[in-house]
Amino acid sequence: MDAPTQDELSQRRCKPCEGGVPALSREEAEATVRNVEGWMLDSDAKRITRSWTLADFMAGIDFFNRVAAIAEEQDHHPDLHLEGYRKVTIALSTHAVKGLTENDFILAAQINQVPVRVKG
Amino acid sequence: MDAPTQDELSQRRCKPCEGGVPALSREEAEATVRNVEGWMLDSDAKRITRSWTLADFMAGIDFFNRVAAIAEEQDHHPDLHLEGYRKVTIALSTHAVKGLTENDFILAAQINQVPVRVKG
Numbered sequence: 310m311d312a313p314t315q316d317e318l319s320q321r322r323c324k325p326c327e328g329g330v331p332a333l334s335r336e337e338a339e340a341t342v343r344n345v346e347g348w349m350l351d352s353d354a355k356r357i358t359r360s361w362t363l364a365d366f367m368a369g370i371d372f373f374n375r376v377a378a379i380a381e382e383q384d385h386h387p388d389l390h391l392e393g394y395r396k397v398t399i400a401l402s403t404h405a406v407k408g409l410t411e412n413d414f415i416l417a418a419q420i421n422q423v424p425v426r427v428k429g
Numbered sequence: 430m431d432a433p434t435q436d437e438l439s440q441r442r443c444k445p446c447e448g449g450v451p452a453l454s455r456e457e458a459e460a461t462v463r464n465v466e467g468w469m470l471d472s473d474a475k476r477i478t479r480s481w482t483l484a485d486f487m488a489g490i491d492f493f494n495r496v497a498a499i500a501e502e503q504d505h506h507p508d509l510h511l512e513g514y515r516k517v518t519i520a521l522s523t524h525a526v527k528g529l530t531e532n533d534f535i536l537a538a539q540i541n542q543v544p545v546r547v548k549g
Contacts, residue, residue, distance in 0.1 A: 366506045370497040373511075377490040386486045388512040391493075393524075404513075 312340035318411075318418035323383040326405035326412070333409045345417045356402040357413055361425055363395045368426035372397055375423045383419070385412045432460035438531075438538035443503040446525035446532070453529045465537045476522040477533055481545055483515045488546035492517055495543045503539070505532050 324330045333341065335354040342350045348359045363369050369391040376399065380386045388400040399420060401413040444450045453461065455474040462470045468479045483489050489511040496519065500506045508520040519540060521533040
């Protein structure tokens, strides 16, 4: 299949889940995750995650604030984890379909555009 | 043993780990966690955690920002989790001793003083 590129995804808007948003098949999810740098598909193909090792704790908090602004604007909200002082993990899935939709990949592509402070 | 109260803990400062900070025994950790509202001791007595269900995603982000300010001031940094849109979990342990020190309970007591926005 022809999965959208990271650039294409980053320019789309998340569709409201209330309107009914189609779940991606495993094949669609596998094809799409390959286009979104750094993100990995869970073995059950129901969630994508990415981890970053940042410069320090506040770099993680700054990142969370920027990601939160995107999440609010798109009305689609990731799970956020900050562990071991500077390791951030973000997980995305769509509650309404108990799996993945294009919304998750749109948010992943937009999160990839956020500048992050890594160890210099 | 006579564990410090939540009020007493909240007024103390975390000691620098570089100076060597004593690990708490299981008995000390069990006695202290009872004084710090809402926190639970892991079964191996090496970590404490507390969870909150907040009003919404941004309530979680606001909480993280306030907790981060305390963490930076005390130079002691918790693990932060925001899952399922509005469930926050915070975990505390002291890397330098691979377990718990009074620092963890000081931070827990100070986190308990942060106002949180819960569902109205």
